[in-house]
Amino acid sequence: MKRPPLMTFLEPLPLSRAVQGGLEATHRLSAHSRRSSTSFDIFKRHSRRRRTKVKRQEARTKLVQTQNTYQCTFCTETFKTKYDWQRHEKSLHLSLENWLCSPHGPTAVHPEEGLVCVFCGLGNPDRAHLDGHNQSACIQRPIEERTYHRKDHLQQHLRLVHMSKFIKWPMDAWKVMTQEVRSRCGFCGINLTTWASRVDHLADHFKAGSTMEHWKGDWGFDAKVMDRIDNAMPPYLIHHERNSPLPFAATKGPADTPTSAYELIKLELEYYMSNCHQRGIPLDAELHFEACSVILGAEIIAINPASSSPSWLWDIFMSAVDVANQARLRPTKQLTESRLSHLKINGKGNIFENCELEAALQQYMAAHTSMGHFPSDSELQQEACHALNRSETSSPNPSPRFLDFLMRVVWSSTLWLAPLRQRASALASLANDALSDPYFVWGQTDATASLDASMDFDMASLAHGGWTSTQQENRSLSPEVMPDLPGIMQGAPDTRALIRDKVRTATPFFINDNNSYRRLKQELSRFVMTTMSPNNPNRHVPSDDELKYQARWIVYDDDDPWNQTPVDNAEWLQEFKRDVGLQQGC
Known part of the structure; x- marks a missing residue:
């Protein structure tokens, strides 16, 4: 019987396809591994490959503003939809509404309640009640001066002049819509007769690819319509403005604003005085009236009311009731337009928010009260002048004549001290209540959190003499030396020449505002x-x-x-x- 042949390594066994595939893969890996001398080099090479990272390109900030299809013809903003575009132009630039304050008098006949006051709805109001709303302030004025083109302007007028709020009846009937607005197309030059036709016509141009770069000429509005335009620039300059580093946009506002109410009022009064140089240097009464107008104009566009941020700088101007009421009767457009600044402070809901002047005087009163001394009126007036001196010393745009004017206003009356003392008393009572709480921690209680930040006591600054000004220049801090002030009312020839030389350096020019x-x-x-x-x-x-x-x-x-x-x-x-x-x- 014949034996089968012995198996040797030279004669491989028949393998399955799966095993053959695995061996072939092993041979391929082995062939690649021949390039290295040891197996450890493989791990080294793989580790080096893992450490190699692909650099990602960081997204760069684009300086060029994104342009959407529909472009505003009054500022540099653009929109994706026709609805947003036409709504923007109507609400922020050219309102088609007319609101006439009390067109039929201070009373009206309600269908259910009879004769009522149009400002508050009180039934059968007497003459004393109507006079309390200053109803004669509007009745005696011409229709043009008590007509408002925006609802929010009417609301501000009701609050400032008539001490009332907007109520649907009968104030909804005070609105009159304007549809016939003659204009021209800056793309093709045709004349348009209504606002609706203007919207549809310009929308067709925008959908066809036209931009404000192709606009020629002005809007073609009548003179009365031109007076109603807000927050606008010439349409043929919009493309040039859009390519600037800080293009003007109605919803964004300027990039640079004054830092405090003191600086804002100073800049506006400096600008006002520079425009009055031809008819002479304005008197203190005129400057006081203009300062009230600046404050009221800032309140119109403020997010928070003035009552939320009390300040004695507000009090020294607005405590003069006659001057303040006269300023309230000015048309809203005069209060906000033709200003050097935008009457806003970036990051603040009101220009008097976190007022350092208010905080300085509150700290002064708190320090003296804690020692059993209650400052007199003259001491508070003198400390107010010290605070003004400190603010002027650190001001980026110093103005000695504005400082002298403010000091004269401080010493001219003591009416502004009453609300200041009331706020100090309220702060003291809140502080005592907080200190009686065993779990009280300064800065973490609801009592102190509810106070305005301008009234917070900085005890560290008090300890180091932060509320005194021995190093400051003592500029006319008492009524005895007030007549020696180089006042703006004296008008000496050398003073006029000095003012003319300093006008251009005292008022900065804000570029990107309307x-x-x-x-x-x-x-x-x-x-x-x-x-x-x-x-x-x-x-x-x-x-x-x-x-x-x-x-x-x-x-x-x-x-x-x-x-x-x-x-x-x-x-x-x-x-x-x-x-x-x-x-x-x-």
């Missing part, structure tokens, strides 16, 4: 008047290059030709020369 174009036109018009004045020994007609040069100084306080202004736009320059009476080629 009033900047109006201010530029006003300042440039004054330059043209002085250049062409018969009393000017170098009288001449300014050239286009002179206007561009002067505009750069007005806007940037510099003459670098790389700085562009609206004067560099041919349409704006032509319109300006037409308005001021300059003729081409003179």
